Amino acid sequence: MKIITWNINSVRLRLPLVLRLLAEQAPDVLCLQETKCPDDKFPHEELENAGYHHRAIRGEKGYNGMAILSKQPLHDIRHLNWVGREDCRHLAATLDDGTHIHNFYIPAGGDVADPEVNDKFAHKLDFLDELKAWSVDQTDTPSILVGDLNIAPRHDDVWHHKQLLKIISHTPVETEGLEAVMVAGGWQDAVRQMIPEGQLYSWWSYRAKDWDAADKGRRLDHIWVTSPIKTRVKAATVLRQARGWEQPSDHAPVIVEM
DNA sequence: ATGGTAGGTCTCCTA
Numbered sequence: 001m002k003i004i005t006w007n008i009n010s011v012r013l014r015l016p017l018v019l020r021l022l023a024e025q026a027p028d029v030l031c032l033q034e035t036k037c038p039d040d041k042f043p044h045e046e047l048e049n050a051g052y053h054h055r056a057i058r059g060e061k062g063y064n065g066m067a068i069l070s071k072q073p074l075h076d077i078r079h080l081n082w083v084g085r086e087d088c089r090h091l092a093a094t095l096d097d098g099t100h101i102h103n104f105y106i107p108a109g110g111d112v113a114d115p116e117v118n119d120k121f122a123h124k125l126d127f128l129d130e131l132k133a134w135s136v137d138q139t140d141t142p143s144i145l146v147g148d149l150n151i152a153p154r155h156d157d158v159w160h161h162k163q164l165l166k167i168i169s170h171t172p173v174e175t176e177g178l179e180a181v182m183v184a185g186g187w188q189d190a191v192r193q194m195i196p197e198g199q200l201y202s203w204w205s206y207r208a209k210d211w212d213a214a215d216k217g218r219r220l221d222h223i224w225v226t227s228p229i230k231t232r233v234k235a236a237t238v239l240r241q242a243r244g245w246e247q248p249s250d251h252a253p254v255i256v257e258m
Numbered sequence: 259a260t261g262g263t264a265g266g267t268c269t270c271c272t273a
Contacts, residue, residue: 009273010265034273036266062266063273108273120272150273206263206273250264250273 001258002027005103005146005221006242007203007251011035011067015043017245021253022050025239028071029095033105033148035065042067058091066091066103080134083126097142099229104147106131109168121168124150128177135185138226145187145224148251151178154192156199157219169218187224190256194236202238203251212244223256232258 004027008014011032022030030052035042037059047055052069056077059065065088068074074093082089089105106127110120138145153175155161164170181187191200201217208214225233235257243252 013265034265062271110272207261209262247264 001029002255003029003031003101003144003146003223003258004239004253004255005031005033005148005223006253007033007105007148007221007249009034009036009249009251011037011065012041012043014247014249015046017242017248019046019050020245021239021242022047022052022069025253025255027255029101030067030069031101031103031146032067032069033065033103034063035059035067036062037065056091056093058088060088064088064105066105068093068101068103070095072096082130083123089127100138100141100143102143102145102147104131104145104149106148106150108150109174111168113166113168113171113173124168125173125177128174128181132177132181132184135181135187139186140228141226142229143226144190144229144256145185146222146254148220149178149222150220151175152201152218152220153178154219156197157201159199159201159216159218164218169220182224185224186227188227188230188233190223190225190230190233190258191219191236191238191254193230193233194256200238201240201252202254204243206250221251221254223254225258229258234258 054070056068107124109124112118115122202221204211239253
């Protein structure tokens, strides 16, 4: 089984890229974030024709938005509200074999790394606290957590550790917070399980003149599994070339095979 | 220290 997570940054604008990914990679399950698409405008027909007959969607106008596209049935489609909000940052479903899939879009957190003056950063830290508390109950279930977590936890998940210590996505309070979530849930980083060494990124800013040459990336997108299924992880890849496709997302797809 | 790009929507917000 192959699962892919991708922050698509508008599923309608980039539908051709989604179809290309599905054709080239043929994942069993594709989890999208930032669809920016209300449910009544979701491009069902094209995805149905691509063979993804099972779709869970949860969108809103303009911001956020989640989707799970699958070749196999999706059961018990559900979501939780986080930090007392109803924004579309979580969507979950269960596969035939009982594996739970949780698709997340953690708040980016704004620019100033101080929760006292930056409400968006406070929101992000509150989200992490709730994720930690929720994770305690996931340890014994066969679960996969994927998504744009907007945190690059390791030194080699960013292009320059020291230069990014005060930059949101790599501040100690975030990286330690994410580590606490992993410990609480017994989550295993499936990508680093397969690629334990070296620089690895899944996001490159639109603002760079030449993202590929500069290569100032961060690993913001993740695929985790709980302990009961960690030995099933067989391969992991970041599809870096998708960042170079025509009119790309600023995120590359992250792929795990189990 | 600064400004750089992109998408959606209604003039600016979020990333």
